[in-house]
Amino acid sequence: MSLPPGFLDELRNRVPISRMIGRKVVWDLRKSNQARGDWWAPCPFHQEKSASFHCDDQKGFYYCFGCHAKGDALTFLREADGLSFMEAVKVLAAEVGMTVPQQDPQARERSDRRTRLFEVTEAALRWFRLQLQTGAASEARDYLARRGLDDETQQQFDIGFAPDNRHALGAALREKGFDEALIIEAGLCARPDGGGAAYDRFRGRIIFPIKDGQGRCIGFGGRAMDPNSFAKYLNSPETPLFDKGRNLYNIGQARSAVAKGQPLIVAEGYMDVIALSRAGFQGAVAPLGTAVTENQLHLMWRISPEPIIALDGDAAGQRAAQRLIDLALPLTGARQALRFAILPAGQDPDDLIKTAGQGAMTALLGDAKPLLDLLWSRETEGQNFDSPERKAALEQRLKDAIARIPDELTRQHYNEEIRRKRRELFGGSWQRGERGRQDSGRYRGRSRTGSAPVPIGATRLDGPNAGASLLEGASLLLCAFRPHLVAKVETRLERLIPQDADRASLLHDLLTGTESAAGARALETLRADAHLGLTPSVIRQQDEETAVTILSNLLDRLEAERAVGTELARAENEIQGEVDEGLTWRMQQIARARHLAERPDMEDSGDMNEDRDALSAQLQDWLSGEIWRKPPRG
Template sequence: MSISPAFLDELRARVPISRIIGRKVTWDLRRSNQAKGDWWAPCPFHGEKTASFHVDDQKGFFYCFGCHAKGDAVGFLREAEGLDFIEAVKVLAAEAGMAMPDRDPAEARRADRRATLADAMEAATRHYRLQLGTGQGAAARDYLTGRGLDAKAIERFEIGFAPDSRQGLFTALREKGIPPETIVEAGLAARPDDGGAPFDRFRGRIIFPIRDARGRAIAFGGRAMDPNARAKYLNSPETPLFDKGRSLYHVGPARAAVAKGAPLIVAEGYMDVIALALAGFGGAVAPLGTAITQDQLRLMWRISPEPVIMLDGDSAGQRAALRLIDLALPMTGPGQALRFALLPAGQDPDDLLRARGPAAIQTLLDEARPLVDLLWQRETEGRDFDSPERRAGLDASLRKAIAVIPDEATRNHYTATLKERRHALFGGRRGAGRLTPSPGERRRGVSFGTPPVLAQTRATALGQQDAAESTMEAMVLALCATYPGLAARVESRLELLAPQDPARAALCHDLLAGTESTDGQQALQRIMGDAYVRASPLIRAPVELDRAAAVLVNLLDKIEARRAALSELLRAEAEIQGLVDEGLTWRMGESARARHRAEHPELADSADLDEDRDALSARLAAYAGTKRRPRSGEGQG
């Protein structure tokens, strides 16, 4: 169904976005300015106690400074309530008292058909639940009891049973007036090849209803009671309601639990999720019998910025984790990360909970490893790097793996982290070649973490660059604090400034939000006490806003150019094999040229630029250790 932009604009104008979001959050009235339509609250999309979720009625948008979720009222309804686009528009239209535009007839027929199928799925859910309580369901009840599920748990997860009858469900639904074609289209029955009467798809199985984020029953999973069954688990086929690659088991309750602060845990199967949820880990979900897909990853990240992938500790579980690396890397970035918790070999979450209780699961979550750990493990485990060629092969494979990361900052951090791992592997330190210390080494305090920064490193131009950037950063914040309205002119660039110092970050947030936090005010006092800032004429004697804005823009240009130059240097350093070639020298020259233009906008090109470029190339060669010593006879005479 097509919705015109004019209709959507009218909806947004009639319904303040705060009215929609206010049903899901508790506003922080001390920070909010109700008269201006400026609202603050803890974010509903990730667990937090501070109010970093901003809603602006005038612009009609929301933005979270913590998880970076953003959008309009339609987007909020889609994320918070699992609605599709048309359903979200309907909610807003009802709120505004506006009639929806006429639907496309074909789309109307499809929507009506999906509603009919959903009704059939609900009828099937009730039928299966009733069958679990009959005599035919006695063995299934015994099995569930043996797995630690009491009547309350069975009710909570709506578990049912399909007797080993060829047409039990089909007949029951026909008696309720549901047509055969609807039963087949919903995936509840299948037609035989010979064209005979449809037969039940699930027979002799414990049934787990699969619901979407809105709570609609869209499919079933069935566990065979017969140990000799061809498939231990069987899922519904793809239907107009059910897309296996876009769905997760237990997604609705998990979303609600994560919003209250629970971690999002991705387990392997239905019973794993149920065991975790009953043990207090309500944010558990599971893919539906297949490897995790891109669409499932996107769905997970809409719920939590850092899901924990909890896989069985056997070889199959580890292989699944390693396969996920290549799927996730092209999508990873700020707010879209993964961590991995590998269970002990031969155990699933239910086994571990029975043996050691919820504390063991919590320990696994606390020790979950980031994606970069598994990437390094995959590329190094069980391999020898006793020759230059093998080491070069490792470097090439790592470069290829992280080259697909779209976010430049994330890619640079991967480069730096892998460089540290490479140094630990080839640098001759104790434990070189292994990803983590052994248990005995951990007890003795041996660590393979990041090596300390050396004094000679701090003395290099690269170290001095950090101090210069810090001073410029302080001047940016001082200008924005001195000149009201200046921060609003560079709002998007100020958001990207992202100071590393937490107090400065708080000040940056205050300047954007118009608030005054304790940390931010302390940072401002320190900045204003800085000799460089105090000496600035723009601070001592404020001038017109446009002049201050020009200086501010120039400072931001310089900071961004420096960061880009450092990023290029780190990337080029990671790519070096042997001597610095002309391609790298050219790239470093271009980086120096861009930085020079930002720092000296009044000049086009000069000898200073050539010196800067030469200095960068020399620094790159020094980092790589590739400077050649003169052979005998070279450079003499």
């Protein structure tokens, strides 16, 4: 709905923002200036110990210098408590006694309907709680006692009981004045397909109320007491209040715990969450009877940038983890990550805590693995990579998976980690690096076309006749100093076959993230070459886009030079006979391709007499300078 002009401004001005935020944070009074309304605290949106979260009462805004969260009081209520915009407006208005303007009739009717549904679910919650104290619930109380759920825990989670009676809850709610249609809409009763009186959905079950971020009951989950029951756990159906794919069990209590520094732990079920909470891990949540959904992932990331997925070590838990990998990869990025803590086979969190203690769970959570590790395990465990084809298939699967990550910087780090893991798995025998080593020996001392190699220093890098050896050396040197560029041109680098063994070793090191003595020799030789003259200070001045453009241009020209060599070798063989139009045309085309590689900004107009291009001039500008010294690590 639209609000009258000035209403929101007046609302914000009436409530010091520190009052709303102060309920979620602990102010650092040494750093804060209370008289000026200048407040500092550890950020409630990400885990930290220092006070980087700033709140300014005069301006009415907050800002975190760590995670860059920012906004006003309404934004804070929406982010911290998961409220809609209008819900946040109503909470803030109630704080200062302001009346929110009336909505249009249809919106007001929907709002009133939701309010009535909340009244029905809250009445059902209280009724279930009372039933747990009756004689019919003795078996349920014994079960809860065996699981270690004392009265305090039962009260904290509002655990109740639904007697094995088809009409008990419905009759009780109707006695309180609730219409049967409203009870059915709330998901508490259902009508038989063949007609007749509505019956209770939950019967003979321990009841776990499901609440939203504000602590309002939106639905229920029930655990059957009869071991032969068709479904061990039963949840409320989809209702105007309850969407199981968009909510998490215990979300309200978990959000408060995470704001105080606890990790967000995603367990499998209600009892897992309760067991974790009793052991001190109060930032625990669980999906609602289904696999984790995309909406639930976004809800988790609003609470914590790196939730820990704690799954059982059995086959079902492993399958759930594998499904979650594929779901999370297209969503992952900075401040949207996952870690996985896989419990021992046959144990849930309650079992582990009871048998090994709280410390075992703390250690398990501390050793939680990033999503990349589970992806790697899925693609490699139990497999034999004894052939180039199997290694190639592994590489293709990993590339396809990583390509789904939308954030470029995250993809680059994934690629770097994958290269490191490949090195650990295969040592120095990763197929493409080996191919470079073998081919380099084959062509040692001569070019691929059979002509004499171009000596280092015989040509200049900015001229139209820059030799393949110098272009190759410049490309390798640039990648060595800025290794993150390797991932951007990896496929093109893999096609290179350097003209000497040391350069082949350097190329292998760049592609696999390793270091070798031969590669180090090649690097020192390139550093000492006066025609390259790359200095750390000059290279660092180039922005990312410029560096990528320059590297791509170097590779374009290198490939064109090698194509020229190949065509010349073929022409030498054919020229012995009669020169035909086909040979002339091929020579014209290869000359044009070579010129275009040297002139990436020029259209292919056929004019071969243009001056050198601006990019080559820029290249020469920053390829001059003192001999390149070894850069500091990191």
